[in-house]
Amino acid sequence: MAGESGSREQWGSRAGFILAAIGSAVGLGNMWRFSYLTNEGGGAAFLVLYLLLVAAVGVPVMLAELVIGRGSGRSPIGALAHYGGDRWRPLGALFLASGFLILSYYSVIAGWTLRYAVSALGGFSADSGAYFEQVATGPASVAWHLLFMTLTVGIVVGGVNRGIERVSIVLMPLLFVIICGIAVYAATLPGAGSGYAFYLDIHLEKVFDWQVLNHAAGQAFFSLSLGMGAMLTYASYLSEDENLPNESVIIAAADFAVAFVAGLAVFPLLFALGLQHEVGASSLGALFITLPTAFHEMGGAGRVVGLLFFVALAVGALTSAISLLEVVVSTAIDQLGWSRSRAAIVLGAACALLGIPSALDLGVLGFMDQLAGTLFLVFGGLMLSIFVGWVMPDPVAEARQGAEGVPWFFAWRWLLRSVVPVLLLVVLWQSLRALFG
Ligand code: TRP
Numbered sequence: 001m002a003g004e005s006g007s008r009e010q011w012g013s014r015a016g017f018i019l020a021a022i023g024s025a026v027g028l029g030n031m032w033r034f035s036y037l038t039n040e041g042g043g044a045a046f047l048v049l050y051l052l053l054v055a056a057v058g059v060p061v062m063l064a065e066l067v068i069g070r071g072s073g074r075s076p077i078g079a080l081a082h083y084g085g086d087r088w089r090p091l092g093a094l095f096l097a098s099g100f101l102i103l104s105y106y107s108v109i110a111g112w113t114l115r116y117a118v119s120a121l122g123g124f125s126a127d128s129g130a131y132f133e134q135v136a137t138g139p140a141s142v143a144w145h146l147l148f149m150t151l152t153v154g155i156v157v158g159g160v161n162r163g164i165e166r167v168s169i170v171l172m173p174l175l176f177v178i179i180c181g182i183a184v185y186a187a188t189l190p191g192a193g194s195g196y197a198f199y200l201d202i203h204l205e206k207v208f209d210w211q212v213l214n215h216a217a218g219q220a221f222f223s224l225s226l227g228m229g230a231m232l233t234y235a236s237y238l239s240e241d242e243n244l245p246n247e248s249v250i251i252a253a254a255d256f257a258v259a260f261v262a263g264l265a266v267f268p269l270l271f272a273l274g275l276q277h278e279v280g281a282s283s284l285g286a287l288f289i290t291l292p293t294a295f296h297e298m299g300g301a302g303r304v305v306g307l308l309f310f311v312a313l314a315v316g317a318l319t320s321a322i323s324l325l326e327v328v329v330s331t332a333i334d335q336l337g338w339s340r341s342r343a344a345i346v347l348g349a350a351c352a353l354l355g356i357p358s359a360l361d362l363g364v365l366g367f368m369d370q371l372a373g374t375l376f377l378v379f380g381g382l383m384l385s386i387f388v389g390w391v392m393p394d395p396v397a398e399a400r401q402g403a404e405g406v407p408w409f410f411a412w413r414w415l416l417r418s419v420v421p422v423l424l425l426v427v428l429w430q431s432l433r434a435l436f437g
Contacts, residue, residue: 009160016165023168023319025255029223032287035263042206060415062248064388069235071398075330076229083392095229101372103324104355110317111144117310124296141359152321153348178312186268195268217427218374227377243403382424389416
């Protein structure tokens, strides 16, 4: 098996790994959901809460995944069994299920972004609501979903080094430049100031709501690609001299930065065109209806900005989708001895089929997002923190490899043992209640 024979694939460079991991983290979750939640959750007060959660929960769980992945050099099921015995295999299986389910609907939304990017060339429709209806349902939605899955499979077939790494090195800098460029442009628009105020004005009372804590924690997990072994799998292609604590901070910081800047781009755009009253409906609607309305009303500039915006979204979605597929592909290679191309094609096709109900029905899509995108991830994160905090023999020794000078291992282990599980239990309880009444 590839995992044991020493022939496991490896990243070509440190930058390659970091950009691929940031590529996994930065995706649809950053470009819209984050700014939407910030506005709903109390503006700058929410930002502080979110950053605290990223520091106290996100970074520790990320480091936990990186440590298990690199230390074992295996995909999730094998990695958990390596440190915890066969009893832990079911958790690995849950990770695969989460990845599979998330990718199935994520690809549907990603397909819409592709379609919007292409249609931006001809100008956005005057009736964005009707256009969205047409894009998001029926055969068109299925077709763009299948196209997006095909792209994803194509990259994963290329392998860790020549597929995932190469694509991330080219696309991630492009995404940063586009998002920053749009934010700078948006700052020049009249009304930008009230856009920022809407985004960031402090509403302290909102932060002390359980629902907000819940959303912030769920968002942190989804946005950082945690709780289902994606970071674990990427780390399994690393060598022992990589400084994992540093990398986990870099990845989390970059993910936050993109989310924050995307908000700086989006709200001024909406305010400049007087669309602030249409933000409220739903986060998907705002992204695919309100923003395209803004682009339509901006005329020629709107075509360019809109094209760039949806290209950035599609790029973010693509580098995230490949990490989701890589988890199952890597497992099929390790556990079943499949070839990479067979694994990518067979599993990609299965996932594409599984996504069809989401492509036809927004209700199904929303349910999948609640179930896999929130519940499974939070549960996965809870189990991971218990695993590394209490079960794995000596996680600090593994984390210390390549990171001798880092002073916060003690705090890391302590957080994983106490704060993280308790907080995630609360969040899990809350999301169960939200999902099943
Ligand atoms: N992080 C991505 C986003 O923000 C989505 C994603 C990719 C993901 N891989 C993941 C979420 C693994 C959870 C787990 O859009």
